Amino acid sequence: MWKSILLAAGYSVALTDSAYAYLDPGTGTILLQGLIAAAATGMFFMRSTIRSLYDHITGKKKPEPELSDSEY
Amino acid sequence: MFEADGAIYRGVAAHAVDDLRLLLASKTFARMRARNAVVETDFVDDAAFSTELPADRKLVRHGRVPFVSYPYEWPFELLKRAALLHLDIQREALAEGMSLSDASAYNIQFIGVEPVFIDVLSFRKYRDGEVWAGQRQFQMQFLNPLVMQSLVGLTHHDAYRGSLEGIESADLARVIPWRRKLSFNVLGHVVAPARMERRAAGDAARALNDASKVRLPKKHYAGLLNQLRDWLAGLEPRVAAVSTWQDYDKANTYGAAERAAKNAFVRRYCGRVKPGLLVDIGCNTGEYSQAALEAGAGRSIGLDLDHGALANACRRATENRLALTPLVQDLMNPSPGQGWRGAERKAIGDRAAFDGVLALAVLHHLAIARNVPLDDAVAWLVEWAPSGIIEFVPKSDPTVQTMLALRDDIFDDYDQQTFEACLAKRARVVEREAVSSTERVLYAFERT
Numbered sequence: 001m002w003k004s005i006l007l008a009a010g011y012s013v014a015l016t017d018s019a020y021a022y023l024d025p026g027t028g029t030i031l032l033q034g035l036i037a038a039a040a041t042g043m044f045f046m047r048s049t050i051r052s053l054y055d056h057i058t059g060k061k062k063p064e065p066e067l068s069d070s071e072y
Numbered sequence: 073m074f075e076a077d078g079a080i081y082r083g084v085a086a087h088a089v090d091d092l093r094l095l096l097a098s099k100t101f102a103r104m105r106a107r108n109a110v111v112e113t114d115f116v117d118d119a120a121f122s123t124e125l126p127a128d129r130k131l132v133r134h135g136r137v138p139f140v141s142y143p144y145e146w147p148f149e150l151l152k153r154a155a156l157l158h159l160d161i162q163r164e165a166l167a168e169g170m171s172l173s174d175a176s177a178y179n180i181q182f183i184g185v186e187p188v189f190i191d192v193l194s195f196r197k198y199r200d201g202e203v204w205a206g207q208r209q210f211q212m213q214f215l216n217p218l219v220m221q222s223l224v225g226l227t228h229h230d231a232y233r234g235s236l237e238g239i240e241s242a243d244l245a246r247v248i249p250w251r252r253k254l255s256f257n258v259l260g261h262v263v264a265p266a267r268m269e270r271r272a273a274g275d276a277a278r279a280l281n282d283a284s285k286v287r288l289p290k291k292h293y294a295g296l297l298n299q300l301r302d303w304l305a306g307l308e309p310r311v312a313a314v315s316t317w318q319d320y321d322k323a324n325t326y327g328a329a330e331r332a333a334k335n336a337f338v339r340r341y342c343g344r345v346k347p348g349l350l351v352d353i354g355c356n357t358g359e360y361s362q363a364a365l366e367a368g369a370g371r372s373i374g375l376d377l378d379h380g381a382l383a384n385a386c387r388r389a390t391e392n393r394l395a396l397t398p399l400v401q402d403l404m405n406p407s408p409g410q411g412w413r414g415a416e417r418k419a420i421g422d423r424a425a426f427d428g429v430l431a432l433a434v435l436h437h438l439a440i441a442r443n444v445p446l447d448d449a450v451a452w453l454v455e456w457a458p459s460g461i462i463e464f465v466p467k468s469d470p471t472v473q474t475m476l477a478l479r480d481d482i483f484d485d486y487d488q489q490t491f492e493a494c495l496a497k498r499a500r501v502v503e504r505e506a507v508s509s510t511e512r513v514l515y516a517f518e519r520t
Contacts, residue, residue: 026208027279028269033203034286036296 083129143177144232155214175206177213201287212238225310317378339367347428354434358385375401429460
């Protein structure tokens with residue numbers, strides 16, 4: 001039992017060391033990302049589908065945000 | 073870390089060198105450099121410098137940002153640009169197999185009104201399935217302040233300066249009106265994170281265990297960034313009422329001829345002195361910073377408290393491609409040294425040596441509206457730079473009359489003679505001109 005606790009502690013320490021070096025990632029937001037990942041098609045995929053449907057119906061053209069657009 | 077010949081040099085630990093090489097070789101970095109969205113960064117031939125650099129470190133050279141500013145000083149438009157830059161960098165980096173280890177707003181600086189990413193060491197190789205560890209930080213430092221101003225109409229600067237780490241999602245969720253909570257974005261990016269954080273705190277050990285097991289597929293990671301970017305790009309500050317000073321340059325106590333005279337006075341000063349770094353105290357919409365920059369000033373830092381005016385200043389700087397950075401500052405309570413040992417973030421007066429100061433239509437705000445003794449106000453203005461312009465606004469002026477309308481006039485020594493005496497104690501007057509029918513007088517001074 002002690003071995004598995006130590007193993008688990010070691011694992012989370014290793015994870016903390018590498019990924020969370022300078023910040024507190026906030027457990028809540030990570031769990032939320034887990035939910036996002038779990039959603040089959042993803043809420044975001046659904047939303048973009050609905051959006052493009054809406055645009056199609058209203059005949060509006062909406063350009064995707066260009067990666068090289070310097071609009072700053 | 074040290075500074076030499078206008079650049080910054082730092083030693084990079086061995087384990088970070090590979091990630092940095094990866095970044096410097098990437099298309100993302102090349103594109104960012106082309107847009108000036110990231111500081112110039114190079115490895116340096118160690119032998120060129122006689123340093124006591126430990127053997128396992130490599131020397132890296134960075135371009136230097138001319139004036140450092142902090143997120144709690146940026147007007148809405150600038151914080152928004154910083155946020156969009158951060159997200160775009162994350163998206164482009166992710167597409168090329170890199171990720172950022174954090175999402176700190178302090179990793180971005182401004183040159184003029186253009187954001188520049190400065191923490192090149194926070195790039196590393198993307199690990200398949202890794203979570204966005206910086207999301208909470210992004211929310212606190214970029215998203216929430218913008219949302220607060222956009223949906224609630226509260227400016228974030230006081231809170232942000234107070235906390236340094238930004239605005240908590242739980243606090244923001246509490247002040248958003250319930251009707252505005254019904255948006256997909258607000259629910260997903262503010263309310264849900266706040267709820268999850270509370271639940272996680274309820275059973276910390278289990279939450280930590282679950283969190284450490286989360287895998288976020290790359291597609292969903294990208295989708296999350298895209299959606300955030302979409303939402304942010306459309307946020308605008310909520311216009312509660314017209315701010316007092318935002319339309320000052322269109323409707324003030326000056327006639328056209330008087331404005332032209334003031335403009336010319338500023339241009340003459342800048343043509344003569346050519347200040348490399350100018351501070352424009354009470355910059356309003358940046359009209360006179362523009363005149364200064366066009367007449368020979370190198371760069372201007374504008375300070376003002378009116379958010380509407382600052383928004384217009386940002387617009388002016390963008391449209392005219394000015395080297396002007398408008399910042400939120402309360403002159404009566406300027407940014408102090410903050411953070412660890414009060415020294416992590418420098419006080420605004422300590423960050424750079426200014427070559428010139430513009431103090432136009434601001435003296436009466438200090439000496440009358442805020443009760444600063446006239447002599448002290450003059451001393452403070454002259455301390456900013458070796459030379460500059462101070463505008464004296466007499467009591468007869470309509471603005472001062474408005475200030476005194478509901479108050480007792482306790483300012484017996486507030487007159488032009490006393491002002492000139494205060495100025496003479498510290499500086500000599502190079503040029504003087506009355507620029508309005510209300511007897512406002514400009515003084516170009518040189519500190520003695």
